[in-house]
Amino acid sequence: MIEEALDYIAEVKDAxxxxxxxxxxxITALDGISLEIQQSQFVTLLGPSGCGKTxxxxxxxxxxELDSGEVRIGGELVTGVPPYRRPVNTVFQNYxxxxxxxxxxxxxxxxEVAGVPRKERDRRVGEALERVGLAGFDLRKPAQLSGxxxxxxxxxxxxxxxxxLLLLDEPLSALDRNLRQSMQLELKSLQxxxxxxFLFVTHDQEEALTMSDQVIVLNQGQIEQIGPPEAHYHQxxxxxxxxxxxxxxxxxxxxxxxxxxxxxxxxxxxxxxxGVGPKVGDKATLIIRPEQLNxxxxxxxxxxxxxxxxxxxxxxxxATRRYVCQLANGTSISAAPTESGDQAFSRVKxxxxxxxxxxxxxxxxxxxx
Amino acid sequence: MKHPWLKRLLSxxxxxxxxxxxxxxxxxVVYSFNSHPVNMMVWKDFTLxxxxxxxxxPTKLTEQTLYVESTDQLVSALKNSLLVAASTTTFATxxxxxxxxxxxxxxFRLKPxxxxxxxxxMVMPDIVLGIALLVFFVNFSIxxxxxxxxxxHCTFLISYVFVVVSARLAGMDDTxxxxxxxxxxxxxxTFRRVTLPQILPGIVGGALLAFIISMDDLVITYxxxxxxxxxxxxxxxxxxRRGVKPEINAIATLMLAFSFVIASLGLYFRKRS
Amino acid sequence: MIGKxxxxxxxxxxxxxxxxxxxxxxxxxxxxxxxxxLEPGLYGGVEWNFYHLNYGRILGWADAEWEKFxxxxxxxxxxxxxxxxxxxxxxxxICYPAALWVxxxxxxxxxxxxxxxxxxxxxxxxxxxxxxVLILRPSGFLNSTLLGLGLISEPIDIIxxxxxxxxxxxxxxxxxxxxxxxxxIEKLDHSLVEASSDLGASPYQTFLRVILPMTxxxxxxxxxxxxxxxxxxFIVPDLxxxxxxxxxxxxxxxxxxxxxxxxxxxxxxxxxxLVMLLLIIFFxxxxxxxxxxK
Numbered sequence: 001m002i003e004e005a006l007d008y009i010a011e012v013k014d015a016x017x018x019x020x021x022x023x024x025x026x027i028t029a030l031d032g033i034s035l036e037i038q039q040s041q042f043v044t045l046l047g048p049s050g051c052g053k054t055x056x057x058x059x060x061x062x063x064x065e066l067d068s069g070e071v072r073i074g075g076e077l078v079t080g081v082p083p084y085r086r087p088v089n090t091v092f093q094n095y096x097x098x099x100x101x102x103x104x105x106x107x108x109x110x111x112e113v114a115g116v117p118r119k120e121r122d123r124r125v126g127e128a129l130e131r132v133g134l135a136g137f138d139l140r141k142p143a144q145l146s147g148x149x150x151x152x153x154x155x156x157x158x159x160x161x162x163x164x165l166l167l168l169d170e171p172l173s174a175l176d177r178n179l180r181q182s183m184q185l186e187l188k189s190l191q192x193x194x195x196x197x198f199l200f201v202t203h204d205q206e207e208a209l210t211m212s213d214q215v216i217v218l219n220q221g222q223i224e225q226i227g228p229p230e231a232h233y234h235q236x237x238x239x240x241x242x243x244x245x246x247x248x249x250x251x252x253x254x255x256x257x258x259x260x261x262x263x264x265x266x267x268x269x270x271x272x273x274x275g276v277g278p279k280v281g282d283k284a285t286l287i288i289r290p291e292q293l294n295x296x297x298x299x300x301x302x303x304x305x306x307x308x309x310x311x312x313x314x315x316x317x318x319a320t321r322r323y324v325c326q327l328a329n330g331t332s333i334s335a336a337p338t339e340s341g342d343q344a345f346s347r348v349k350x351x352x353x354x355x356x357x358x359x360x361x362x363x364x365x366x367x368x369x
Numbered sequence: 370m371k372h373p374w375l376k377r378l379l380s381x382x383x384x385x386x387x388x389x390x391x392x393x394x395x396x397x398v399v400y401s402f403n404s405h406p407v408n409m410m411v412w413k414d415f416t417l418x419x420x421x422x423x424x425x426x427p428t429k430l431t432e433q434t435l436y437v438e439s440t441d442q443l444v445s446a447l448k449n450s451l452l453v454a455a456s457t458t459t460f461a462t463x464x465x466x467x468x469x470x471x472x473x474x475x476x477f478r479l480k481p482x483x484x485x486x487x488x489x490x491m492v493m494p495d496i497v498l499g500i501a502l503l504v505f506f507v508n509f510s511i512x513x514x515x516x517x518x519x520x521x522h523c524t525f526l527i528s529y530v531f532v533v534v535s536a537r538l539a540g541m542d543d544t545x546x547x548x549x550x551x552x553x554x555x556x557x558x559t560f561r562r563v564t565l566p567q568i569l570p571g572i573v574g575g576a577l578l579a580f581i582i583s584m585d586d587l588v589i590t591y592x593x594x595x596x597x598x599x600x601x602x603x604x605x606x607x608x609x610r611r612g613v614k615p616e617i618n619a620i621a622t623l624m625l626a627f628s629f630v631i632a633s634l635g636l637y638f639r640k641r642s
Numbered sequence: 643m644i645g646k647x648x649x650x651x652x653x654x655x656x657x658x659x660x661x662x663x664x665x666x667x668x669x670x671x672x673x674x675x676x677x678x679x680l681e682p683g684l685y686g687g688v689e690w691n692f693y694h695l696n697y698g699r700i701l702g703w704a705d706a707e708w709e710k711f712x713x714x715x716x717x718x719x720x721x722x723x724x725x726x727x728x729x730x731x732x733x734x735x736i737c738y739p740a741a742l743w744v745x746x747x748x749x750x751x752x753x754x755x756x757x758x759x760x761x762x763x764x765x766x767x768x769x770x771x772x773x774x775v776l777i778l779r780p781s782g783f784l785n786s787t788l789l790g791l792g793l794i795s796e797p798i799d800i801i802x803x804x805x806x807x808x809x810x811x812x813x814x815x816x817x818x819x820x821x822x823x824x825x826x827i828e829k830l831d832h833s834l835v836e837a838s839s840d841l842g843a844s845p846y847q848t849f850l851r852v853i854l855p856m857t858x859x860x861x862x863x864x865x866x867x868x869x870x871x872x873x874x875x876f877i878v879p880d881l882x883x884x885x886x887x888x889x890x891x892x893x894x895x896x897x898x899x900x901x902x903x904x905x906x907x908x909x910x911x912x913x914x915x916l917v918m919l920l921l922i923i924f925f926x927x928x929x930x931x932x933x934x935x936k
Contacts, residue, residue, distance in 0.1 A: 063547055083550040084559075096548035100566045110552035113562070161553060372845050376746065383743035386736060387755070390762055390816065393773035396783055400776070410776065410786040468659035475652045483656070490667055492866075492922060494874035496891045497915045498670070500898055500907060504677050505670035524667045527659060556651070585766045587877060592898065605768045609881060613775060621769040632764035636757055 008075070009165050009197045010037040010060060010088075015069035017055055017221075029055040030066070031221035037165070037199060038214075042191045044200045046208040047218035048244070053201045056218070057167050060199070062086045074164050089163040091171045095154040097142035103153050104129070104138035110161040128156040131190070148179045155187075159194060166191075168200045172207065184210050205245045209233065217241050235364050239285050242366060248289045249333040255282045261360065268329050273305045275361040285366040288358060290322065293335035295344040296357035307356040309333065311348045321345070325354060394625060401618035409615045419619035443620070446604035449515060453600060454583040457522040462576040464523070465530025466568075472531075473538040474546075474564075490525040491532070495588035498525065503592040513595035521593045522583045529582060530575035537571025570638050577635035581628065671915075678908035686902035696909035715893070719913065722890040725804065726872035729811045730865045733819035736812065737864070741824040742853075756824065763817040771881050774810050775801070778882065802884035810878040818867040826860025827853075866925050874914045890914060 017030040029052040037043050045053040058064040060071055062083035071078050078086055089110070097106050108125045116124075129135050132152035142150055151171060158166055168187075172180045188211045191198045202208055208215050209229040217224040217232065217240070225237040236242035242250060253266035257280040264272045264286050278284050296306050309325035312332070323335045323345050335356060337345055348354050400409055404416035418428040425440035472483050490498065502521045506513055545567065549559040587602040594603055601624070608617055681693035698704030700715045744755050762770065777783040778801040785797040800806055830853065838848040876891030883889070890910060897907030 061551060063550075083547070084553050084555055088551075090548070090551045092544050092548055094542065094544060096542060096544040098545060098548070098563055109549070109554070109562075113549075113552065113554040113558050157548075157552065375845055379739055379743040379746065382739045383755075386740040386743075387758060389736075389813075390759060393770070393777055393813070394762065394765070397769075397773045397776060400783075410781060410783050464658045464662060467655045471652055471655035471659075475648070475655075477652060486663060486667075487659075490663070492870060492918065494870055494914055494918055496874040496876060496894055497674075497911050497918075498667075500894060500911050501670035501674040502666075503898065504904060504908060505666075505673045508673055508677075520666050523662065524670075527663065531659075581764050585764075587767055602766055602768045605766075605772070606877070609768065609772060609775065613772075613779065617772060618776075621766075621772050624766050624769050628765040628769075629761060632761055635764070636760065 007038060008036040009039050009073070010199070011035070011072040012056070012060070013070045013072075015056065015059060015071070016067045017052075017059065017064060018067055028221050030059070030069075032069070033218075033221070033223055034069075035216060035223065035226065037197060039197055040195045041213040042188060042198045042200065042211055043214045043216065044202060044208040044212040045216050045218060046202060046205060046244075047224075049203055051218040052221040053203075053218050054169060057090075057169055057199065057201050060086075060165070061088055061090050061167050087163055088165045088167055089158040089161055090167040090169065091154050091158045093169045093171060093173060095142075095150045095171075097150055097153055097157075099142055101141075102138065103134065103140050103142070103145070106142065106153055107157045107160055109157060114161070124160055128160045131159075131193075132156045147175055148183065151175065151183065155190070159190075159196070163196065165197045165199060168198060170201055170203070172202070173204075180207070181210075187211060209245070217244065219244075236287065236366060239366060239368075242285065242287045242364075246289060247334060247336075248287045249331065250285055250287050251331075252283070252285045255280055255284050264365075266329075270327065270329050270331070272307070273360055274363070274365050278365050278367050283368045285368065286363050287366070288333065288363045290334045290336035291338070292358045292362045293333070293356050294337050294341040294358070295348075296355040300357055303360050304357045305360050307333070307358075309354055309356050311345075311350050311352055311354045313350050314345070323348075323354075325356060397618055398622045398625065401615075401622040403615075403618075409613070409618065419615050420623075423616050423619055442599070443601075443604065446599045446601045449518075449598055450584055450601040453515060453518050453522060454580050457519050457526055457583045458576050458580045460519075461523050461526035461530050461579050462572060465527045465575060465579075466534050466572055468527070469531045469535040469538055470564075473535050487528050487531045490528040493525075495586075499589040499592035502589065506593060513593055514598045515595075517593045517595070518590055518598060518600065521589050522586060525589075526579040526583060529578050530572075533575035533578060534568060534571045537568045537574075541567045574635055574638045577631060577638065581631050581635070585628075674908045675912055677905050678912045680905045682903045682905045686904070688905055693905065696906045699906065700909065700913065715910075718888055718893055719890050721888075722873055723917070725807060725811070725887075725889065726869050729808060729815065729872045730819075730868050732808060732812045733816055733868050734823075734861065734864065737816060737820040737823050738861075741820060741827050744824060745827045745830075759820055760817060767814055767877065770814055771810055771878060774806070774813060775881055778806050778809070801882060802886055804883070804887050806882040807879050807887050807889075810882040811872050811875060814878070815868045815871060818871070819864040822860045822863035822867065823857065824860075826857040826863075830856055862925060862928070866921060869921065870918050873917060 013034050015030045015033045016028070018026040018028050021027050031052070033052070033056060045056060047053045055064055059066050060073070062078065062081060062085075065080070073087060098109065101109065104122075104125045107128050108121050111121045111124060125138070126135075129138060132155055134149060134152050134156070137145070137149065137153075142153065145153065151174075154171065172183055172187075175183060184207060187198070187200075200208075200211065209232070212229050214226065215229050215232050216226050219240050225232055225241045227237075232241055232245045236245065239250065239252070242248065251264060251266050251270065251272055253264045253270075255262045255274070255278045256265050256271075257263075261273050262276070262278055262280065264274050264278075264284055266272075272286060274284070274286055296304065300306060307327060309327050312324045312326050315322045315324065317336070320336045320338075321342055323337070325333050325335065327333055333356070335341075335345070345354075400412075401419060402415050402417065403409060403412050404418065405411050405413035421428045423440060423443060468483070468487065472480060472487075499521075502517070502524070503513075505511075506517050511517060541564075545563050546559055549563045550556075554562060585602060586600075587606055590600050590603050591606065594600060599607070605617065605620060608614065677688060678696055679692055679694065681689040681691045682696075683689050695704040695709040699709050699711055700719070702711045702716075704711045740759075744752055744759075747755060775782070779785075780797045780799070780801065782801070784800065785794075788794045789797065834852055834856070835848055838852045839845070843851065874891045874894075875889060876895050879887050879889045879892055880895075890913075894907050894910045894914070897903045897910065901907075
């Protein structure tokens with residue numbers, strides 16, 4: 001038991017946190033969340049704003065006390081332990097760099113308050129500066145740095161204490177798109193080099209998919225799904241995850257039996273064949289990703305499912321083109337075919353009928369319990 | 370803008386506005402160097418005699434200057450003013466700052482009450498506070514003198530310091546303090562290393578403001594000053610009530626210069642914050 | 643939620659201010675209110691009996707032998723309110739265009755001009771009023787200049803009139819109107835003004851429909867900040883108004899320093915405080931706390 005517990009760098013058990021809403025009444029930020037975070041992993045808390053992800057982060061860093069439930073860091077219960085005694089460090093959303101201290105003053109702050117001697121401190125600050133690519137910037141004030149540089153200082157400051165767990169609260173949200181993408185890769189490789197666990201909060205699903213070993217999707221204070229990013233994309237556990245991560249068209253309905261394959265019948269009467277798995281009578285949601293759709297070949301084989309639609313418009317997206325079509329019942333569905341499929345599409349003009357096809361086994365089916 | 374005449378009209382008004390603000394001051398400064406012994410508003414010659422006379426130096430003009438003998442009173446009033454301002458500023462700065470830290474860095478139920486309580490002395494008309502203090506001191510047999518003036522000044526100076534410091538605290542990013550705690554600093558270290566440097570310009574600005582207001586207070590001091598504890602504004606007010614003498618020009622000019630220096634310092638600190 | 647340590651820290655920070663203001667601010671106000679309900683002694687001082695005729699003398703129910711209702715007090719009170727309101731109007735009319743002008747300057751000039759306008763605020767009140775005594779008195783700068791230029795043949799009487807009092811009050815209280823006005827005009831999103839004129843509004847319409855409503859909080863804050871010190875002022879009427887333009891403040895001062903009727907003076911003072919409190923409460927209800935603070 002003990003050995004198993006030590007495998008986890010952080011554990012959260014039945015965490016509940018409610019806030020008083022300004023208008024009166026309570027908002028449940030955390031509604032009985034339990035999770036374990038393993039060593040040396042890049043874990044992302046993903047969810048829309050107000051889902052409780054920041055509250056969870058602050059419960060771990062010690063800025064919020066839970067109403068009930070417990071948090072363990074490195075196997076130790078930290079209830080009532082103030083933030084300054086917790087072996088975790090945070091990269092704040094707005095960086096929270098001390099404006100009156102220089103870059104090296106900021107980075108060395110944690111060592112200084114811990115009483116590390118000056119020589120040792122200077123050496124480690126130098127290393128940290130080197131690591132985040134800011135060597136030579138040590139005497140600047142935060143206000144003299146660009147957003148990306150401030151971000152790096154915040155990062156260097158947070159890792160210099162060698163925390164067991166680094167918490168990052170939407171640290172990239174203030175950066176522009178290009179910088180954000182390169183920082184994503186840098187963060188990932190930094191985590192790999194340091195070998196400490198990163199717990200990263202974001203509402204940006206693309207960011208979560210790019211960087212994480214594990215993604216935890218939160219919604220309304222509850223966990224929707226925990227797993228590697230691929231699982232969230234290809235096998236979403238809930239309708240919420242399917243909608244939140246990636247594009248796609250969702251069809252909900254009841255599975256009905258036919259001779260060969262199960263068929264999903266939606267409320268508005270659309271019948272769609274699904275792969276094996278769901279049983280008759282199941283309430284299920286089928287999710288068709290755009291890249292799973294193509295124009296039906298002349299002689300479709302048995303494994304293909306055909307959908308009749310009308311092409312509405314085609315949208316240029318750089319690497320691919322997206323074709324927005326409308327099914328007979330009015331549902332809008334998008335296709336983003338590969339290069340060869342794209343040629344077939346390009347012959348169809350907006351307003352013309354089009355036969356869409358996908359492999360029966362490709363789309364994921366969520367069975368609701 | 371599309372209407373240049375409108376802009377021009379506003380500019381003219383703005384310049385007149387500045388004229389209205391500064392003309393009276395300039396007139397006093399200029400005529401403080403006027404040597405006309407009878408009508409101080411009729412320019413005769415340049416002289417520094419009025420300045421000499423208030424400091425008790427011998428001058429050519431003797432009989433018409435009734436205040437030569439009151440130099441001692443003037444100096445003692447100035448001393449009182451400086452003493453009161455220095456001590457009340459120190460006290461009010463400490464108490465105002467600690468109260469601001471309590472109200473803006475903690476959550477407690479009485480918070481709105483405290484915010485209200487601390488704005489009250491600022492909006493209370495001077496005369497009301499002045500006579501309330503007078504009635505209070507006399508009723509409890511507290512001797513009117515420098516001590517009563519200091520207590521009286523502190524009642525409203527605390528509020529001014531509180532407001533300036535709490536504006537600074539409210540404007541300060543509170544994640545800075547969280548970041549400090551997150552990096553392992555204990556509350557006192559966080560206060561010393563992060564909070565204090567951040568609010569220092571506010572504290573200095575508040576102190577300067579308190580100093581100026583204390584130096585300048587007339588109405589409240591007027592009611593609670595004892596016989597032998599006059600401050601500079603009360604002394605000048607008394608002089609003015611008895612009649613306008615040319616020395617007042619010189620004293621006013623010196624006070625103007627003093628206020629301008631302090632105010633410039635204060636605004637400099639506020640700009641920096 | 644609050645830990646033991648934190649509540650101890652909070653208490654240590656709060657106690658000095660609470661004690662001081664509790665004793666030396668709330669205390670005096672309470673004593674003053676008590677005094678206003680006591681009987682004035684024959685030779686100054688007070689008799690510790692409940693007595694409501696101090697208010698009766700002002701508000702109209704006193705008809706005892708010594709203490710009769712006298713409408714002159716109400717007259718002075720209303721004159722004070724009228725002068726204070728007039729002063730609010732004057733400072734508003736002077737400051738609003740000036741604030742508009744300043745907000746239209748380049749950043750550098752704006753800083754300089756705001757500094758110049760704020761500066762006299764730090765100059766002693768007596769000194770600033772003295773300037774006007776010099777200018778307005780019969781042999782003062784105004785009369786000397788006008789006589790010298792031959793525009794008038796004999797000195798005009800301007801000091802010891804309501805006009806003089808209004809000039810003096812407007813002069814010393816200008817910054818209290820200017821700064822809140824300027825703050826709210828400065829905050830105004832300039833694109834809204836542009837949007838309005840883009841939609842075809844004339845400058846006059848833009849001012850009336852966009853700028854004025856959006857700067858209303860600043861106007862209200864300035865009005866309160868000017869009204870309160872105007873109402874109870876006794877220095878300005880004393881130096882520039884003389885005996886002819888008595889205001890409520892002068893009346894209070896007389897009760898304390900010459901008539902020695904402290905209970906009556908306290909009652910007058912409580913009346914000033916009530917007007918002020920009503921105004922503040924009304925203001926807080928309508929505009930909110932944040933504007934006063936600035």
